[in-house]
Amino acid sequence: MSSDHTSDSQAFESLEAKAYQREVRRNLLLSTPALIVLFCAASGPLLIMLVFSFLTAGDYGGIKWQFSTEAWFQVAFYKDIFDETVTIADAHLSIFWRSVKLSFLTTLVAFLLGFPTAYFIATRPVETRNIWLFLVTIPFWTNLLIRTFAILEIIRNQGLVNTVLIGLGVIDQPLDMLFTDIAILLGMTYVYIPLMILPIYASMERLDFRLVEAAYDLYASRWRVLVRVILPLVKPGVIAGSILVFIPSLGAYVTPRVLGGGKHLMIGNLIELQFGQGRNWPLGAALSLTLLVIVMVALMVYVRSVQKEGAGHGH
Amino acid sequence: MSVTVSIDVRNVSKIFGAGTEQQVVALDDVSVSIAQNEFFTLLGPSGCGKTTLLRLIAGFEHPTQGSILLEGAEISALPPFQRPVNTVFQNYALFPHMSVSQNIAFGLEMQGRPNDEVAETVHNMLNLVKMESLKDRRIDQISGGQQQRVALARALAPRPKVLLLDEPLSALDLKLRKEMQVELKRLQHETGITFIFVTHDQEEALTMSDRVAVMSEGKILQIGAPHEIYNRPNNRFVADFIGDTNFISADVIDRQTNQVRVRLPGGGEITIPAADDLPAGNQVTLAIRPEQTRIATADDPVAMQGTLADEIYIGTDTQYRIDIGATDPFVVRVQNTDGETRQITPQSGVGVYVDPGRVRILKD
């Protein structure tokens, strides 16, 4: 028997620990290059933007290296140059309101259309499901600009919709749909609806239809089954889809720019303005951070609700 | 002739999550010496630590305490690719992106053997496991039994000092399994490589092994040749796990140096030849195999008297379940030789004959 039994055991306890440490070191080393790039071109710049939001606007754009909270003030308030009265910046607030309103409506419409679509795909025979999913995925991966442009094409005065409606005699004059809030809503819904369909489908696919069977067996009507059995069971997917639509809608830039003309601005356009005509970079930075905060809050709400779901179902 | 030791496991413990609340003691101070050219089996229920021990020998885990020696040299710190030990995995773990031949050649290529040697060895291995005609097939194109043979060939090709087999036959159907048991035994003899075999099937262990180690809850309970384990189990777990056993509580009447007289339930008394180290006390637990007893004939001394509860015909044998006043019925198993049909009326009085020499006193 080995007399140095205890030192053996110590040696081997640290054998395991050493192996683990080696593994962790390897993992960190492997992840570092990606993290460096991401820090330089994704996370790090956010910090610089934070700094910029506390600087003074330069005369011709850019900044002056001078501390100021002016930009943050200007996010929500307006100080009259002449009589120094402080009022709420109506223009900004109406833009915020439009953004929130349109994002919310987009999410709603996407849900109303997307939910039945996800349901439809989930109830197809297994072999064909992939094809339907594929059909949903393709528009999703086509260029955002192209899809927005496509909407532009069909809702303009000489576009498809108007031509068909006039041809059918429903209206005599073309409807002015372009450059309105409706146009933006249409565009955003069109662009983001696959993001609603796919997560809901993921939840639906896991739905045990025997539960639906049981509900029908217990005298539930179709509506009741939908509302009290199916919807609660696919709630995680619905919430995920809603977040996936709401957040990009909130930060939309291209779609409101193309379909809203210069007049129906959303937060994204307002931000861009500060770097163009507005020549108020710090304000642009502050507005961006405000948007970021709103998005982070929405994300946290999502994460919280997912955790509650998990806890509630006793997983 | 001295027996050369192949694998020497010395006081090995393995604790997963050591120091945390959820720590699991997979192996508890386990020691065993496995000889060269031996077919050695680790037998036990799931969770007993047999697979953990195998993985420690292979190098996939480090022992928390203790050491493992291969032919005298300490290997606990060696990574698996530096140990001349190969494994046949439970689900074969064949490389899906390689053909049968490429799988078999893999270990040889990693060892840096020259191409013609690799080709020749692969050819020999294919013949050994009779897979020559399927050598270019991809893994998903061959059956489970064929995959098993490829896994075997792949592990044997690099001529390891020790071959580890982790329940390799568990996924096969009964007939195939029985064939492979014979195959494996033959292979071990032919190659002379030490086989360490892990299984939960006690019949398999008894069939194939030179020696068996019965494990439970991280400890080795008994090591011995199959007949030794079967006929002389030294504790209750081993007696219960291997084959069928009747457990009887008996009162000690008289102790002497090499025998013990006990009173059995049902009143009879027998004198059991026993070794010295008997447990103290007035009661002992006896282990009696059903096939080592019989219904008492007119000439037999009746060890126990009881009533027949059940008579079960199993083709080769008949099983009699006799109520002797204990919690469990006493089982007697008798081979059905031609022409002899003992019809016993149910519920009638029945005497059981027990050969004192075939009774084991358990040390539990």
Add this chain to the structure above:
Amino acid sequence: MVIRPRPFSIKRMPGFSLLALACFFALYMPLAPLVVYSFNAGNNIALWEGLSLRWYVAAWENDLVQSAAIRSVVVATIASLIATVLATMAALGTTRTRPYRGQTSIYAMVNQPLMVPEIVTAVALLILFALIKESTGYHGYAYLVIAHTAFCIPFAYLPIRARLEGMDHVLETAAADLYATPWRTFTKVTLPLLLPGILAGAMLAFVISLDDVVITEFVKSAGQDTLPTYMLGQLRRNITPEINAISTVLLGVSVIMVTVIFFLSRKKT
């Protein structure tokens, strides 16, 4: 004639199939006039004047379109290649491994571009690069490439990670058992089996980079248009069927790539 009532199907929700099919129609319908009008012989993007490839030719011969297209492809290729390599490494470092401190933070940071609205990143990069441009005077491609690489990483990472998670560790254990050093285990077992995931990730990153509008628009210097930013500019000024032609081509490229990715990602049983 007796009309047999439809048997009760528990899966049928009235109106859902109709809505779903309407949705599919709505998804593809707007693309139709887009594509059709790219073949319009006339100038007007609304009046059909006959079949012609003139706009494709015009786009092809347009210097600006050419340079923008080349720039798009070059940036997308470089960015997706670098992003895929980095994402593969990151995936190997965060998947199928014993949990360690910082693992979730790494995962969050790798996926950060997916959670932050593009406009925010675009503005932040604009500011950062403006600072760098001021101090170094460098106005080249590198800004575009690094910006694209960064947001391509999560798109490459996710399919690779998914594929890696589906791989059974035991294969690498078997390779080690058979004398393969960790490096050879990686090259001979892990990498070949991971390849479909890596390819899918690379193609996804390529498509994402090719399609990017917002970040590119903010980060580019004058004259550094990619195809999408060129089109955005045209939408502001002068809409001709040339845009339709370019759009149709990009559409075709996206469809082909997505189809290939789709087949690569199918689980091989």
